[in-house]
Amino acid sequence: MLLPLLDVLQSVPILSYLPVAVLGLTAFLPERLAVELASIFLIFTSQAWNLTFAWYQSLITIPGELREASIIFRFHPYLRFRTLELPFAAIHLIWNSMMSWAGGWFFLMAAEMFTVGARDFRLPGLGSYLQEAANRGDTRALGWGLATLVVLIVALDQLVWRPLLAWAERFKLEMVESEIQASSWFYEALKGSRVRSSLWRSFAALDQWLSMRSLRRSVTAKGKNRKLSHSMFYGLAVFFGVLLVFGAAWAGKFLFSLPGSYWLLIAEGAGATALRVAAALVISVLWTVPVGLLVGLNPRVASWIQPAVQIAASIPATALFPILVLGLLHLPFGLNLGAVLLMLAGSQWYILFNVIAGARTIPQDLKNTALLLGLSWKQRWRILYLPALFPYLVTGAITASGGAWNASIVAEYVHFGGQRLGTVGLGALIAQATERGHYVLLFAATLTMSVVVVILNRVLWRRLYRLSEARYKLG
Amino acid sequence: MPEPLLELRDVTQVYRSGTRAFLALKDVHLTLAEGEFVVLLGPSGCGKSTLLRIATGLQKPTSGVVLYRGEPLRGVNPRATIVFQTFALFPWLTVLENVEVAAAARGLPPAERRRRALEMLDRVGLDGFEEAYPRELSGGMRQKVGFARAMVVEPELLCLDEPFSSLDALSAAALRGELLELWHSGKISTKAILMVTHNIEEAVFLGDRLLLMEKDPGRIVAEVRVPLAPPRRHQTGEFRAVVDEVYALLAGETQPEPVELGSAPGEPGRVRALPDVPVASLAGLVEALAATPGGRHDLYKLAGDLHVDSDHLLRSVEALELLGFVTVAKGDIALTPLGGTFAGAGILARKEIFAARLRRLPIVRWLLELLEAAEGGRLRGEVVARALELQFPQKEAEKQFKVIVDWGRYAELFAYDDATDALYLETATRATT
Numbered sequence: 001m002l003l004p005l006l007d008v009l010q011s012v013p014i015l016s017y018l019p020v021a022v023l024g025l026t027a028f029l030p031e032r033l034a035v036e037l038a039s040i041f042l043i044f045t046s047q048a049w050n051l052t053f054a055w056y057q058s059l060i061t062i063p064g065e066l067r068e069a070s071i072i073f074r075f076h077p078y079l080r081f082r083t084l085e086l087p088f089a090a091i092h093l094i095w096n097s098m099m100s101w102a103g104g105w106f107f108l109m110a111a112e113m114f115t116v117g118a119r120d121f122r123l124p125g126l127g128s129y130l131q132e133a134a135n136r137g138d139t140r141a142l143g144w145g146l147a148t149l150v151v152l153i154v155a156l157d158q159l160v161w162r163p164l165l166a167w168a169e170r171f172k173l174e175m176v177e178s179e180i181q182a183s184s185w186f187y188e189a190l191k192g193s194r195v196r197s198s199l200w201r202s203f204a205a206l207d208q209w210l211s212m213r214s215l216r217r218s219v220t221a222k223g224k225n226r227k228l229s230h231s232m233f234y235g236l237a238v239f240f241g242v243l244l245v246f247g248a249a250w251a252g253k254f255l256f257s258l259p260g261s262y263w264l265l266i267a268e269g270a271g272a273t274a275l276r277v278a279a280a281l282v283i284s285v286l287w288t289v290p291v292g293l294l295v296g297l298n299p300r301v302a303s304w305i306q307p308a309v310q311i312a313a314s315i316p317a318t319a320l321f322p323i324l325v326l327g328l329l330h331l332p333f334g335l336n337l338g339a340v341l342l343m344l345a346g347s348q349w350y351i352l353f354n355v356i357a358g359a360r361t362i363p364q365d366l367k368n369t370a371l372l373l374g375l376s377w378k379q380r381w382r383i384l385y386l387p388a389l390f391p392y393l394v395t396g397a398i399t400a401s402g403g404a405w406n407a408s409i410v411a412e413y414v415h416f417g418g419q420r421l422g423t424v425g426l427g428a429l430i431a432q433a434t435e436r437g438h439y440v441l442l443f444a445a446t447l448t449m450s451v452v453v454v455i456l457n458r459v460l461w462r463r464l465y466r467l468s469e470a471r472y473k474l475g
Numbered sequence: 476m477p478e479p480l481l482e483l484r485d486v487t488q489v490y491r492s493g494t495r496a497f498l499a500l501k502d503v504h505l506t507l508a509e510g511e512f513v514v515l516l517g518p519s520g521c522g523k524s525t526l527l528r529i530a531t532g533l534q535k536p537t538s539g540v541v542l543y544r545g546e547p548l549r550g551v552n553p554r555a556t557i558v559f560q561t562f563a564l565f566p567w568l569t570v571l572e573n574v575e576v577a578a579a580a581r582g583l584p585p586a587e588r589r590r591r592a593l594e595m596l597d598r599v600g601l602d603g604f605e606e607a608y609p610r611e612l613s614g615g616m617r618q619k620v621g622f623a624r625a626m627v628v629e630p631e632l633l634c635l636d637e638p639f640s641s642l643d644a645l646s647a648a649a650l651r652g653e654l655l656e657l658w659h660s661g662k663i664s665t666k667a668i669l670m671v672t673h674n675i676e677e678a679v680f681l682g683d684r685l686l687l688m689e690k691d692p693g694r695i696v697a698e699v700r701v702p703l704a705p706p707r708r709h710q711t712g713e714f715r716a717v718v719d720e721v722y723a724l725l726a727g728e729t730q731p732e733p734v735e736l737g738s739a740p741g742e743p744g745r746v747r748a749l750p751d752v753p754v755a756s757l758a759g760l761v762e763a764l765a766a767t768p769g770g771r772h773d774l775y776k777l778a779g780d781l782h783v784d785s786d787h788l789l790r791s792v793e794a795l796e797l798l799g800f801v802t803v804a805k806g807d808i809a810l811t812p813l814g815g816t817f818a819g820a821g822i823l824a825r826k827e828i829f830a831a832r833l834r835r836l837p838i839v840r841w842l843l844e845l846l847e848a849a850e851g852g853r854l855r856g857e858v859v860a861r862a863l864e865l866q867f868p869q870k871e872a873e874k875q876f877k878v879i880v881d882w883g884r885y886a887e888l889f890a891y892d893d894a895t896d897a898l899y900l901e902t903a904t905r906a907t908t
Binding site: 063065066068069071072073074075076079083084087170171211215471 | 528551559566
């Protein structure tokens, strides 16, 4: 039940939450605080589903015998969490956090400065600074802002993510030593320091306390607790059920109040956006496959290019967007081109990462065989590389297409320097509806986007994924 | 007779898939007294691992009771532990931590659990490896950690789930000896051992009492007491006599053909599942039998000469019996005249003989009739797989499909195209590609 739900939640474009959150919160909180919370909420939603998904996926892939071992040795819940579930999910969670974090940067500008209806909200922050600079066309200020952003991203990468990854190396499930290991100078430096040992001590104390608590609880409360949680579960289920029915009825009524002409607009927009997403994906695949393969096949190149790519990927293209549009406006289909480029910027990295990873896993035996057989470049592509990369390509494309749909909201409609520019598209409709406070349209367009994304996932991506699992899985 | 430590009464395990129910275990009785080392021995798929999980309380049987010291078992038995086939060590914990964590789960204070873990590691000979991670150790060493972890909680009942089957032969032999040393030394708290294996020699080497199991449905069919005093040696005549006896019991006797073949899917009577053995393996066994004069062999010797494990050998023998290439009686195997002809034939003639014999198997006949009735002599593999699922549990049905396709392809009775999932008669026109 959880998986389809997460699927749907992930498909809802996060920017659509914004007006709902802002209006909901300003109703009972001071405006400053409400907007701040709404902004955090927005960035939270862009990350939460992804992480929940990663956690859930990890839990269901824990090997049966490890689980059985934790039962037969009677691990209490906390011990099971700490020695089995958390370590098992750690790498997955950290990678997904990194991805989500990059996604957060991407929407930073939209989340810190926006108009809802007649009201203009802005928060102090790098996002609104960049947007303001872009609006005024102040390239110097924009440059400084961008530089700050890059420094911030690199610093976070070096001081937070790398050390975490290096630390999480120990949670690799493989029973063999692998040659590629994440390393971090900062982590190495921390290892011997006093800060770490005192941190460690407080962690150990907390761990001990939690462990004792869980042990005592699991001894004293047997059976009784379960009954209680059962009735609580049913209570919650009924509550949400009722809520769902009322929500659906209200939504139905709400949607019917939207004139037919708007629905036509939505359909047209969905088609246009779908075409742009497809274009962005095709372009991504066309350039990332050869480049990713080249990088992945050369471990030495990969070792210095990968971190560079990671940094490039986490620079939010939204920050560059206004400049880009400025340059493209004079061309025919300028904004269209710009929109596709921004979607590209928001999605191509997922594919590139996956292709590099895929290329690294092609077995040496197969590469040697291809050489020994004297296969031409063309044959090698057709027989070895493309089939071997296919599963990775599909995985990357699934994430990328989600990212592209989401990016359409910022990509298809811009306003800066007093100008408002928009093209035909579902994203543009959502952005305009937000700005004008046209909530029925916002709701209808958002719903349409979710439905389209879910249908695409079910019909297209899931099938491709199954095909890749069944036929092109190496080893 | 003193009260048994563990007793299973009328244990039955049923798995449901869709509307059909399959018996994984049927009416199993089992008792285990203090001081006993009992081995559950049987072919893969006979439910012996399931039985072990039921005995420890990891799994609840569909019906029947599990008594521990006369009390019905509720939940997981706190006095039992398991050593797993795949070790089930936590890769992110060191050897010492892996052992300690089991003691931690019982709420022992840190100093005490460390003392016990170190002592247990010392006892299994892992001194010096405390800070190593499992991935740094060989399979044999890893399983020692598995044993140390199981014994650090001082279990009364030690359950072993094929603990030696993922080790190389030499490490396995060494570890078996060390297990017996610990067990006979009386220095561990373990009161009884229940082990699962499919390796006959291993069972005879370790067990006081062997419970032989059969599949379809999983049940205990015989009990063998091993009257040998330790230390047991593989080469002695008494040891071989017991091994021979077990082979004879597990291999059974070749039955008259109609009984041996069983009935086709959908017909009344027992449908005979094909043993999961590759064709090449069958040909190899027939050649080995033909190569020695006399044509009669002791099965247990054959296993030794060919260096195959007993489970694989018994499955191959079962397949050859089905095909009518060998007969088995009292633990001896003999090539039939047909089997002799097969051994002497060339590549193409072998295929013809194999095809002729395959056509007699009810399950193959059934499939051929289905294909002939189908339009163009072709069917989707999925259709056949579904039909097999009405007969076998899902996993077994998949296996049966795989074996039928493998054997049928070799015999050139039908072909299978994996890309389009099409199963078609060799006589049918190939799909235009």
